[in-house]
Amino acid sequence: MSESEIYESIRWDLMRYATALTGPNTAEDVVSTVVTRVLGRNGGLSGLREPKQYMMRSILNEVRSRHRERVRRPVVHVGVADKAVPPTDDLVLDVIEQLPAQQRAAAFLVFHEEYTPSEAAKLMGCRPATVRRYLHLARAKLREALGG
Amino acid sequence: MDKRFDDQFKDGFERLLSDMDDAPTWEQASTQRVVDTPAPSRWRSPLVAVAAFAFTLIAIGSVVFLASRDGAPVAAETVDYMKIEWSEELVLRCEGMSIKDNGGFGSATIEVWGPNADGLLVVDVTAPDGTVDHRIVEFSPESGNTQRTWSSPDSDTLQDGDDATPYRDAECFIDVGTGGESYAMSSRPIAPVTFQYGVFIALPTEFPNGDPRDFPAELEAGAVANDDVWRGVPVVVYTRSTTAEESNARFAAVQTSTVESWIDMGENRFERSTFDNGNEVLGGNTTVIEVVERSVVPASSVSFSTEDLTLAYEESSITEEDAVDTVTTTIAFDTEAEQMVFYTYGNWVNQTGLNQDDLDVWTMRLEMMCDVGYVPTPGGTPMTDLATAYIEEDAERSVRDDGSLPTIEEAAEALWISVADPRACGRRWDDQAFYSPVFEAEALNSADAALTAIGEVRIFHMNATDTEYLDEVISRNLAAIESDGVSAAEASRRQAIVDDAEEFRQAKLTQATIAEALLTELQARYLELLGDTKVPAPQITLKGPETVYSQDGIITVEGFVDQYAYASVDGVDIPSHVGDQSDTFFTGEVSYPPGEQTIEVTATNHAGVSSITSFTLIVDPSFEIQFGYLSDIVPTGGDGWTLIVDRAEWFSNEAAGQAAFEDGVISDPNDLPNPFYVRNLEELAEEQLTRSDASITVQACWLDGPCIAEELVDMDTFAKMFDDPTYSERELGWAWFTYPPSPVWLTIDRGVVVQIQEQYVP
Numbered sequence: 045m046s047e048s049e050i051y052e053s054i055r056w057d058l059m060r061y062a063t064a065l066t067g068p069n070t071a072e073d074v075v076s077t078v079v080t081r082v083l084g085r086n087g088g089l090s091g092l093r094e095p096k097q098y099m100m101r102s103i104l105n106e107v108r109s110r111h112r113e114r115v116r117r118p119v120v121h122v123g124v125a126d127k128a129v130p131p132t133d134d135l136v137l138d139v140i141e142q143l144p145a146q147q148r149a150a151a152f153l154v155f156h157e158e159y160t161p162s163e164a165a166k167l168m169g170c171r172p173a174t175v176r177r178y179l180h181l182a183r184a185k186l187r188e189a190l191g192g
Numbered sequence: 193m194d195k196r197f198d199d200q201f202k203d204g205f206e207r208l209l210s211d212m213d214d215a216p217t218w219e220q221a222s223t224q225r226v227v228d229t230p231a232p233s234r235w236r237s238p239l240v241a242v243a244a245f246a247f248t249l250i251a252i253g254s255v256v257f258l259a260s261r262d263g264a265p266v267a268a269e270t271v272d273y274m275k276i277e278w279s280e281e282l283v284l285r286c287e288g289m290s291i292k293d294n295g296g297f298g299s300a301t302i303e304v305w306g307p308n309a310d311g312l313l314v315v316d317v318t319a320p321d322g323t324v325d326h327r328i329v330e331f332s333p334e335s336g337n338t339q340r341t342w343s344s345p346d347s348d349t350l351q352d353g354d355d356a357t358p359y360r361d362a363e364c365f366i367d368v369g370t371g372g373e374s375y376a377m378s379s380r381p382i383a384p385v386t387f388q389y390g391v392f393i394a395l396p397t398e399f400p401n402g403d404p405r406d407f408p409a410e411l412e413a414g415a416v417a418n419d420d421v422w423r424g425v426p427v428v429v430y431t432r433s434t435t436a437e438e439s440n441a442r443f444a445a446v447q448t449s450t451v452e453s454w455i456d457m458g459e460n461r462f463e464r465s466t467f468d469n470g471n472e473v474l475g476g477n478t479t480v481i482e483v484v485e486r487s488v489v490p491a492s493s494v495s496f497s498t499e500d501l502t503l504a505y506e507e508s509s510i511t512e513e514d515a516v517d518t519v520t521t522t523i524a525f526d527t528e529a530e531q532m533v534f535y536t537y538g539n540w541v542n543q544t545g546l547n548q549d550d551l552d553v554w555t556m557r558l559e560m561m562c563d564v565g566y567v568p569t570p571g572g573t574p575m576t577d578l579a580t581a582y583i584e585e586d587a588e589r590s591v592r593d594d595g596s597l598p599t600i601e602e603a604a605e606a607l608w609i610s611v612a613d614p615r616a617c618g619r620r621w622d623d624q625a626f627y628s629p630v631f632e633a634e635a636l637n638s639a640d641a642a643l644t645a646i647g648e649v650r651i652f653h654m655n656a657t658d659t660e661y662l663d664e665v666i667s668r669n670l671a672a673i674e675s676d677g678v679s680a681a682e683a684s685r686r687q688a689i690v691d692d693a694e695e696f697r698q699a700k701l702t703q704a705t706i707a708e709a710l711l712t713e714l715q716a717r718y719l720e721l722l723g724d725t726k727v728p729a730p731q732i733t734l735k736g737p738e739t740v741y742s743q744d745g746i747i748t749v750e751g752f753v754d755q756y757a758y759a760s761v762d763g764v765d766i767p768s769h770v771g772d773q774s775d776t777f778f779t780g781e782v783s784y785p786p787g788e789q790t791i792e793v794t795a796t797n798h799a800g801v802s803s804i805t806s807f808t809l810i811v812d813p814s815f816e817i818q819f820g821y822l823s824d825i826v827p828t829g830g831d832g833w834t835l836i837v838d839r840a841e842w843f844s845n846e847a848a849g850q851a852a853f854e855d856g857v858i859s860d861p862n863d864l865p866n867p868f869y870v871r872n873l874e875e876l877a878e879e880q881l882t883r884s885d886a887s888i889t890v891q892a893c894w895l896d897g898p899c900i901a902e903e904l905v906d907m908d909t910f911a912k913m914f915d916d917p918t919y920s921e922r923e924l925g926w927a928w929f930t931y932p933p934s935p936v937w938l939t940i941d942r943g944v945v946v947q948i949q950e951q952y953v954p
Contacts, residue, residue, distance in 0.1 A: 045859055045860065045863070047218075050863075051218050052218060054468060055217075057220075057865065058215065059212060059213070059214075060216035061843045063211075063212040064205050067208065067211075068208070068211040068213055071213065072213050072214075072215070072289070079216075093862060094862045095863075096862075096865075102676065109841075111881065119354065127925050134204070134207070137201050140201070140204045140208065143396075143443060151205070154198075155199075155201040155202045156205040157207065159867075163570050163845075182201065182785040183197045183198070186197050190200075
């Protein structure tokens with residue numbers, strides 16, 4: 045498969061994952077950044093054994109990296125116009141948005157995408173037990189937010 | 193944890209995705225759109241020559257890498273690092289103690305003297321009646337001397353106590369009332385007298401793929417990176433810490449560090465680090481380094497003096513006369529300027545006084561410590577057992593200069609302090625949850641605290657019986673031992689790890705036994721504290737039919753409990769529901785031999801009150817299992833039905849990719865977008881006689897509830913659903929998720945379908 049064909053086969057999965065992790069405003073930029081980076085490496089997309097898994101890990105890393113940057117220094121955005129974020133009083137969405145990237149990724153993969161923790165662990169590059177811990181922490185935060 | 197949270201997450205993500213943009217096209221995505229955030233200018237200044245000092249939390253196993261400035265691979269040398277340790281004695285001084293009006297202990301000022309002291313300190317406050325208040329005080333680097341003030345609320349008078357007391361012997365006394373009674377505050381270090389500092393000097397190494405920009409690929413390739421811990425990843429990591437002080441109720445001031453990390457991508461391009469500094473094993477922590485210039489220097493040229501704390505290295509260059517000119521540079525470690533890095537993981541480890549530098553070993557130990565530290569074991573701390581074992585294991589390497597070994601008490605204390613540090617156990621429990629006399633006393637004197645304790649211990653018990661991690665360690669190392677080309681030394685090292693892991697497995701079983709005894713005690717105490725209050729038994733709602741048919745005897749038991757409770761099947765805990773004490777949903781896989789049997793599912797609440805429900809399981813290897821698409825349901829007269837099924841084959845996970853590849857659907861077995869694949873067998877539809885009382889489960893999407901959920905229907909309803917797409921919504925309140933032709937698994941007993949299970953397809 046060509047680079048573009050590989051990308052075409054996984055781009056919606058990547059976009060969904062990035063949207064779940066970082067929200068709709070920056071998901072596209074995250075995907076573009078990661079793709080650009082992979083193309084700059086030897087072999088590009090076609091040189092990867094498991095492109096989807098690799099890219100999903102890269103997206104998670106990118107999101108975490110951006111989060112650190114956001115916390116510690118001003119974010120520099122170039123060429124990406126932010127969309128207005130509608131105010132929301134949705135507690136669940138608030139909790140999701142406040143989850144650390146790894147917990148958010150685990151929650152998305154398991155609760156929404158219905159991967160098993162073992163499958164999610166492969167995509168995230170960690171152990172299944174770690175995914176279960178992330179899920180536990182995510183649930184605890186939701187429970188706390190809902191006062192349950 | 194209530195499953196409704198899972199469903200709420202699902203709905204939340206669904207709403208998030210509803211705002212999703214179009215995925216970028218190939219043309220858009222392949223065009224670079226992000227400009228690098230420039231690295232600090234000083235980092236881009238001409239490189240003179242320096243070694244990099246790197247420090248990481250997981251530094252025992254870490255390898256820090258230097259690349260040449262232009263990003264080209266560095267000449268291959270073995271992965272290497274130099275670890276330097278030295279010790280400095282700390283001095284603690286108690287300056288003031290106070291008592292409250294009500295006679296309780298008020299406050300004290302503790303000063304810790306020593307360069308870059310950082311860690312945790314135990315403060316025991318002993319009241320006249322002998323009760324001990326066990327507290328932990330943190331302290332951090334502060335220009336060589338560290339002062340931390342500990343105080344309790346509502347403190348009033350202050351009185352001076354001892355001054356300039358040697359660290360290990362620090363005690364402060366204050367008289368109260370008459371009769372010579374006194375409060376005593378003793379402050380003890382975390383095991384050995386000295387703290388160990390480690391400095392890692394980065395030395396030239398190589399990338400297996402020869403490209404420093406290939407960092408993520410190295411991880412995936414697993415050539416260097418470990419599956420569990422991202423250690424040994426050869427990248428250049430520059431980090432810089434910034435510190436800030438903040439006040440809080442606990443300490444007069446807390447110095448916190450934030451850390452920025454960059455990975456050198458070559459060509460003066462720095463990317464922020466995207467890897468986790470050991471969160472997996474040791475709790476997230478940071479890197480501290482203040483080195484901004486670098487060059488590659490041969491390992492052999494680096495030397496370190498522990499006497500004057502200087503680092504020296506030699507660098508050679510070619511002079512105009514074609515002669516080799518060697519320049520030696522000496523760098524003084526300026527501790528006050530924090531140029532010396534602090535080696536936190538080493539700090540934890542070294543506090544035990546044990547000289548054990550195998551990260552796998554410490555990883556297992558930490559897992560164990562974190563578990564063990566969690567349990568309020570009556571009559572003592574199990575850390576003593578662990579300390580005894582560790583000292584024995586590390587005896588040969590842990591002998592001090594004077595020939596003595598670390599004491600069990602010192603090591604046990606250090607282990608306990610380590611697990612109290614949230615960096616070690618990742619805040620696995622609240623501060624009050626790990627073993628302490630206070631916690632234990634509360635649990636035995638308050639019904640609420642006892643209830644909490646029971647839940648905590650139940651979780652501990654489940655962790656103790658979960659040896660998945662150890663299994664992984666064992667299998668990974670056994671595989672390495674059996675692999676081709678492994679050296680005898682490496683095989684021996686790995687065998688030792690396997691042996692350790694086996695030992696830990698046994699130790700876990702011991703811990704499970706301890707937990708069981710503790711549970712019994714706490715549950716009895718809880719009921720006693722409740723008095724006449726009657727604890728209702730949990731009500732179990734099992735998912736699935738009353739009769740389950742299975743060919744291989746492996747079934748999944750799922751259900752709900754109406755209160756916080758734990759489920760077991762025939763006396764065996766179902767572990768997969770572990771979340772926390774509020775779990776009400778359980779699911780687990782169990783296996784049974786052939787025959788008809790009654791399966792008992794028990795739910796036990798925190799008070800130990802149980803209820804039992806059961807279902808019938810018929811296991812018969814002669815059952816035939818078929819998969820296909822249900823295309824029609826026809827009544828055959830009387831009570832019978834006939835199913836018309838188009839045969840197909842279902843594949844999942846790796847087999848799915850392989851099957852799709854064989855069918856020519858995809859060109860690479862790894863490219864399957866979903867982890868399943870259905871191969872349609874070009875066979876004519878088959879007729880299957882079906883019993884009218886067959887067990888039938890379908891995938892339902894509730895109009896006002898979860899989507900998807902398995903629902904039971906009888907054959908008559910099933911046929912109505914099949915004939916009328918709106919039937920289930922109208923009559924049952926849910927939509928049939930995969931309206932026919934539906935993928936179904938059929939269990940067939942001597943030519944008659946006894947069980948129909950709809951396959952969920954995303």
